[in-house]
Amino acid sequence: MDDGFNEFLHVPARLAIVALLAPTSWTEFGFLRDAIPTSDSALSKHLSSLAAKGYVEVRKDKHAGGRRTLIRLTPDGRQEFRRHAAALERIVATARAPQGGEPDG
């Protein structure tokens, strides 16, 4: 498998989470949950796994209206995601490349 391929990130739910986080600076927990879609507990478990690997940072904001949980990719997480996405692109490009033809004769 390609060097940049990340088995840990390739789990569909985790890949969906980091792909949603990739273009953003901070993303709300509720948006991630609804966009995937998944449950609060399942999302929390995946975020804990990603945070343990150092791929995401979780921040809890308190304000007068309540509390919000915000998540963002760490620099390591962003780099690993980019490497993994590039690896997927290469695998697809390789699979699509025309095979060499049989020599004449």
Place this chain on the structure above:
Amino acid sequence: MTFHEVQDALDDVRRRGAQARAEHVRHGLSWPYLLAEALLVFMAFASYDLPNPWGGAVLLPSLLLAMGTIAVYLRRAPVRMPLTYRGALLGAAAGLGLVGLFRLLSDVAGAVGVPAPHMVSAAALCVAGVLTAHRWGATVVARELRGIDGSRRR
């Protein structure tokens, strides 16, 4: 792992990016923020018609409205995007364009004898701006989400 599994994963990566961008645009160009920004622009431009010292008196309420809008946006935005150079340049260009258009409209309004030309021009500009921005936002969101459908059909 099959080719289709990898292709599906890649499609999902693209789809999720588009989802996040679409949500950013949808939230930022929703009616409450558009109306607050239009009111800010209207107050700034229309104040040219007010006699001194009332023209300067709108500065404080404008600042408060701007700060309040930013605070609400930061608290409620489900997705925050980093400000890029391109985004900052586009914003600056749009601001300059807005000022230029306002000056042109108010000069024309003044020349044809419209009473309170700056206020009238500001009102026209703000209404047109809100409708255009809302329509543009809907187009951008539809385009982002349509890109998802296009990748699925492969």
